[in-house]
Structures are given as structure tokens and as C-alpha cells.
Amino acid sequence: MGTEAARVPAARGAATEQRLIAAAERLFAEHGVGAVSLRTVMQAAQTNVAAIHYHFGSKEGLLDAVLRSRLGQVTGERTAMLRESPGKDVTAGELARAFVQPVVAVLESGGECWIRLVGQLLATGGDGLDAIAESFFERNAAFVEQLDRLSPGVPRRTLDFRLSQAMTVTLNVLGDVGRTRRLHGPDAADWTTGQIVDDLVDVVTSVLAGPPGARRRK
Amino acid sequence: MGTEAARVPAARGAATEQRLIAAAERLFAEHGVGAVSLRTVMQAAQTNVAAIHYHFGSKEGLLDAVLRSRLGQVTGERTAMLRESPGKDVTAGELARAFVQPVVAVLESGGECWIRLVGQLLATGGDGLDAIAESFFERNAAFVEQLDRLSPGVPRRTLDFRLSQAMTVTLNVLGDVGRTRRLHGPDAADWTTGQIVDDLVDVVTSVLAGPPGARRRK
């Protein structure tokens, strides 16, 4: 703590934008986008209101920046997972693991709030959904293709539906691992994140494989 | 349209509370609770701000009233479904149908926004969740019991987890049937609500039954 101990304003320069994104990501996820004011974000990021408007233009611009900040990672990982998977004879379990893994990667890189936020926007269905949905479901066609090989005869629409529900479940679980752990019994303290992911992959596997009894269609 | 055509203020008396609940239900679901002001609700219900505070005390009180307005129906139907189901040897498909049906009943009685709102609060995880979760998952113990008979040997925690994910999917689909229809291909116009419910029941069946391959636990 020398002469420059209290002199940080110049040093934090370029990092302001990232601090704002990080603060908004957490606050939006925890309280909902509409319930969070720019002032709250500003205080958490230890800057001023003007900085938000300078960097992002508006609250909506800030939300876009937050979503965009980790979107590339997800789509990139999803593409990579699909490239690694063999062209055929992939099991439902392997496909589920490939489906969930990119989101797990985001979680492990500190993106839990981001996941919860995306799940939240998906549940609201309102604004800002289109931009994210486009990139998010961009790679779904390839998944559906592999699903079709797995479940021949099932309508394409049903496969697409299953994939959507798999995503819903994935975002719901990985968006708040602590709550998942908390909700299910008091003996859940030893329920590791890895085990939760395994349970999640099992659920996704079930969803992708379809009901067991070769259910009749109407 | 006689002499009393323009005289409605006295007639709408007792219905004000219901109009406020209906307006809030829709607006909260469509834009998120935090993004909706009491003034917006007031305008939609064609009353004044004071009425909201008179009937519900605060914004939080209004939200509580909205949630409570249809909660009884759901828990009631769930209890009825469990009573109807045979004590043993129930299939996963039957259990899934019994699980989904109460929410379908809410949908059919005009409660789509209510369902979406609950799903939204569940995804946010923040406030107002405890009150609803308590009543909502009150009857889950009986479901888990039947699940246990269906999948012997599977840890209770995993069964509970599956049931939670079944609820997540159910709320997500039935909370916005139009979006579900819209998201999956342009040929989805002829995808009736009944067929969507069938697809949903299939997904829930899969989730409740667990993965097909008798997956190994770590």
C-alpha cells in the first residue's frame, strides 16, 4: 500500500466492460432481468451509470452482451462434440453425453449464472429469446439427424420436440446445481456435481431414446 | 344502451379483484414479474393504483394472490389422480399421464399464463418460490412412492430428481403451447394441443422410467 494504493481508477480502464458483464450476468440470473436496475449493476461492478450506456447503449444492449459473452463457447463445443461422434451407431447415452457436455463446460468455467439466465429467458419466452435461440438451436439439426438414426420411424417433429425438452432440463439443472442439490433431501450434501451431471445425462438419455414401451401414436 | 349504458363503475365493484388477478397473471407471465409495474397492471385491469394496494397490499401480495388463485386446482387434481390410480402395478405411462393431467386441466381452464409464470419463477429460483414449491411438491412423495415400485433399486434421490425434471418439462411445454408449436418446423400448424400433450406424456414417461440400458451407477 504505497503511493499508488488508492490509485486504481486508471488501472481498471479496459476491464470495466468485463466487470459490468460479469455483474449483470449474476444479478440478471438471480433476480430476473426486469427486476434489476442499471444502478444495481453499476454498484456491483463499482463503476457509474454512464459507463453502462457508453459501452452497451442501453439495458437491452447489456443483456445482449451478457448472452453473447458465452454463446460462442457453447456453439463451439457443440460443434466439436458432433465432429467427434462417430457417423453412425451412436447410442442414446453417448448422444446425451455429447448434448450435455458443452453446457457442463460452461458451468465449469464459471458460467452457472449464464446458464440460469438463458433458462430463465427461455421460460419467459419474451424478448431477447430469438437471438439466443437461433445460435443455440443452430446445431440441433445435426443432433436430430443422429436421433433419427437412433429412433427410425419416429416423426421428425417428435425428435425435435424431445431435443428441446432435453435442453430445457439441462439448463434447469446446470443453471443452479446448488438448488438441485438442496431440493432433494437432506442427505444430498454428498451429492457431487459429477453425480448430478450423471443423473442429468440419464434423464436426457431417457428423453432422447423415447418411452420404453414403443408407445402407439394416435 | 339506455340511460345506464355509461354507468358501470358501481357494477364492476366486486369483480375488480378478479380483473386485477387476471391482468397480473398475463402480464407477469409475458414480461416477467420484475419488468411489470403496478401501473401497467392497473391500466390493463381498467382500475386505479389504489385498488391494487387496497386488495393485495403490495406487488408481492398481488403475485401471491395470482399464484394462489389456481394452486388449489392443481393440488386438488393431483390428489384426485393419485387416489384413482391403482395401488400397485401402475405403468410408467399411466403414472406420467396422472402427473401431467392436472396441469393440462389448468391449461384447459384458461391457465396457460399461470403455468408459464410458475415455470418462470421456478427457473429464476429467487423469491416467491418457497410458497408455491411447498404446495406444488407436497404430493410428490406419493408419486415417488409409486416410482419406487416401478424402478426398484434406484436411489430415492434419483427418483426425486426425475420427478423434478418431469415437472420442469411439463411447465415448459404447457406454459406456452403456441411457442412449442411454433418452434418445431413450419408444418406444425396441424399439431393439435392433444398431440402435443401426448408427446409431452411420452417425454415424461421416458423421464420417469429412466434410461433404457439399465445404466451403471458410479
Next chain:
DNA sequence: GTCTATATTCCGATAGAC
């Protein structure tokens, strides 16, 4: 790029007439 100061609108909540 950063910040203080401010403009303007809107928020939730209440008081008091009817």
C-alpha cells in the same frame, strides 16, 4: 474512457374525499 451532475419519466405507496 471515465465520471459528476442533472433532466425527465416513472415507480410503489399513501392520504383523504366521496
Next chain:
DNA sequence: GTCTATCGGAATATAGAC
């Protein structure tokens, strides 16, 4: 029970100094 009027404060957004 219903409404108008209003309070105190907080919201988004901008202007302009540094």
C-alpha cells in the same frame, strides 16, 4: 370500495467536464 391527488424516491438516459 373506489377514486384523485400526491409524496418521496428511483428509474433510464444524457450532457458535459476531465
